[in-house]
Amino acid sequence: MDDKGPRVVVAGGHSAGHIEPAMNFADALRQLAPAAEVTALGTVRGLDTTLIPARGYPLELIPPAPLPRKITRALLHTPSRLRDSIRAAGTVLDQVRADVVVGFGGYVAAPAYLAARRRGLPIVIHEANVRPGAANRLAARLTSHVYTASPTVRLKHGTPIGIPLRPAITGLDRAQARDAARQRFGLHTDAPVLLVTGGSQGATAINAAASGAATALRAAGVQVLHITGPQHSAEIETPEGDPPYVVLPYVDEMQHAYAAADFAICRSGAMTCAELAAVGLPAAFVPLPDRGGEQRLNAGPIVAAGGALLVNELTPAWIEATLLPILADPARIAAMSARASAAGAPGADTVLARHVLAIAERHRPAR
Known part of the structure; x- marks a missing residue:
């Protein structure tokens, strides 16, 4: 790592269930690498603008692009919304010169994953729910860096580590x-x-x-x-x-x-x-x-x-x-x-942070 540390973009927005593990991971990352630069992606929908700034992290807003769980009329509008959101997420990745994208699901995750894929950036995902959402199911096809709450989470490549929690x-x-x-x-x-x-x-x-x-x-x-x-x-x-x-x-x-x-x-x-x-x-x-x-x-x-x-x-x-x-x-x-x-699994925040630091370190020399 250079003196400035890794540049990490976290994508986990809309609900506290996505935002909290993302911020807990970010806190652990800063503990291990104080020079790390962490930027959060979010939208104006949900709790992003309330919870993320309160944790002390810069927040970049992009258009929401929720992926429908089922084939409905909403799916017809998804391509244009997703395209705009991917473009906005890519602009943030370029501006902060991201080394790695870490996603936790939610409205901002899929655009972040796809923007990272286009730029050749490593993608790391964490899935907390036993039944993963659409964004993380998509991302599991794009990366092998997949971490889950437990062995029961149904996601390809998943390594169970627990959920990042506050100390x-x-x-x-x-x-x-x-x-x-x-x-x-x-x-x-x-x-x-x-x-x-x-x-x-x-x-x-x-x-x-x-x-x-x-x-x-x-x-x-x-x-x-x-x-x-x-x-x-x-x-x-x-x-x-x-x-x-x-x-x-x-x-x-x-x-x-x-x-x-x-x-x-x-x-x-x-x-x-x-x-x-x-x-x-x-x-x-x-x-x-x-x-x-x-x-x-x-x-x-x-x-x-x-x-x-x-x-x-x-x-x-x-x-x-x-x-x-x-x-x-x-x-x-x-x-x-x-x-x-x-039944608990403490320490997931530090475990995930160590994995992300190692992935970012392997990627950075090539940039």
Whole structure:
């Protein structure tokens, strides 16, 4: 490497599930190679303009070019949109003199991959979901540098390494941080805590079921930390009293929420599954019913290990009949926590960063 370090373009936009592993990888890359120049591609759709600048990385916007999962009328408009997006991505690659493109899927990934291919740049992809998206399925035909969350990910050439996570997550000692985390959210230190979250955007069905069970949870002495999503906090009506039922629209540093909780109700996006396994927090996973069942597949390894439950339809009645007995059984929660931890794969951020640095080093002398 020369004194300026490698020039890396990361493409993982639109949703937190794509952006977070991309930024976690970028952080690890900078730790290993402080002179590395990292540029992120994004679009005005989604969370790119919010999450990426907050992590301290330059963001270049290109037109979104989502690839339809199925053959629909939208496919007729894909060629022109994709062409414009590839051209814009190529301009960024040329301007920053990129050495390598690292993609995580999402709206910007396919244009970045194709622009890199035209320039002879090495392409590295990471796929978090058991059922890969269209962009990464395409890229797996263009490169052998393919890394996945687990051996169950269905992608050609895939090497399982886990999902890049923040050190604040992988290094979390929940038992040590529990009291301070509960005080942070206005919770008691000596009563069980149920974390409820539908992801960065929230989930109406999860919100409704949890708030519908609020009276039963309170009667059982269970505290609730309910993260509703920014658009949904006004929808939650819970009785006032003790133990607390704390409602928040969003939490920036989820390690504190994980430390405060004994159990979680949540979606089973790939990042959520990886984080809960990393911290050993047992959960009731409520997969999104669409997206080809990928969230159900993401939850599979942790559920099979005994670290989580899979819920087809979350209702107040299910919470009262099934979850309350678990929350009243510390031994069962401890056993599920240990099994969840066993399903985790920490260190993926550093592993991926080392691979990318080696690939960039092999490529640079030829340029």
